[in-house]
Amino acid sequence: MKSDMIYSELIQLDWEVKNQEEFFEKMAKKLEELGFVKSSFLSAIKEREKNYPTALNINPYPIAIPHVDPENIIKPFIAATRLKNPITWFEMGTSDVKQEVKFIFMLGFLKSDEHIMLLQTLLQNCQDEEIMNRLVESNSVEDYYKALIDMKDIEM
Numbered sequence: 754m755k756s757d758m759i760y761s762e763l764i765q766l767d768w769e770v771k772n773q774e775e776f777f778e779k780m781a782k783k784l785e786e787l788g789f790v791k792s793s794f795l796s797a798i799k800e801r802e803k804n805y806p807t808a809l810n811i812n813p814y815p816i817a818i819p820h821v822d823p824e825n826i827i828k829p830f831i832a833a834t835r836l837k838n839p840i841t842w843f844e845m846g847t848s849d850v851k852q853e854v855k856f857i858f859m860l861g862f863l864k865s866d867e868h869i870m871l872l873q874t875l876l877q878n879c880q881d882e883e884i885m886n887r888l889v890e891s892n893s894v895e896d897y898y899k900a901l902i903d904m905k906d907i908e909m
Contacts, residue, residue, distance in 0.1 A: 756902050758861075758871075762787060763832040764894045764901075772840055773802070777819075780832060780859060789828045789861055797821040798859075806843035808852040811879050814889070815852035817842045818875060820860040820868055829867070832859040833901055835888060856888065878904040 763784070770776040781795035798821050808817045839853035858875055862868050878884050887900040 758829050758831045759833070759898065759901050760830060761894050761898050763789075763830055764897050765832075765834040766891065766894060766897060767837040768834050769837045770840060773842055774799070776834070776836075776840065776857065777802075780834070784830070784832065784859075784861070789826070789830045789832075791825050791827060794821065794825045797825045802843075806845055806847060808842035808844045808854050809876065809879075810844060810852055811876070813882075814856055814879070814885055815839075815842075815854050816856045816858065816875075816879050817852075817854045818858050818860060818872060820862065823863050823865055826861040826863055828861070829863055830859075830861040831871075831901070832861075833857075833897065834859070835891075835897070856885075874904065874906055881905075 770779060777795060777798055781790065781798065784790040785792060785794060798819055801821050802819050807819045808815055834857040836855045839855040841851050842854040844850040844852050860868055860871060884900065884904060888897060891897040891900055
């Protein structure tokens with residue numbers, strides 16, 4: 754996986770949030786404080802998610818992959834979060850199908866075409882039971898980071 758986009762300070766394990774809005778607010782604050790996003794990020798991510806939901810029903814762990822347009826990003830990143838308790842998230846391509854998401858991979862890109870390959874890589878890896886078990890069982894940010902770095906790049 755693209756190790757140049759993964760930062761240990763952007764890995765959150767067993768984060769407690771009540772809903773998607775609280776997740777966005779907490780993550781946007783963290784990303785802005787660390788210099789990854791512009792002040793426009795929070796409103797942009799909320800608006801994009803409202804119009805284009807990003808949850809994917811992957812068994813046994815539905816995931817969400819929220820992202821925004823590059824003009825809101827300062828430095829490319831993958832912010833990986835494992836929530837303590839799942840939250841409701843609308844499924845990609847729908848406005849009424851809900852998923853209970855525990856794993857969130859928030860993506861930030863400087864070029865609009867960069868996200869396609871990474872989305873495909875995440876999707877392929879999150880369907881791999883062994884990889885997901887590593888993410889579930891990781892007890893430290895270091896272990897989680899290693900599991901992310903070890904994700905296989907997709908083969909085209």
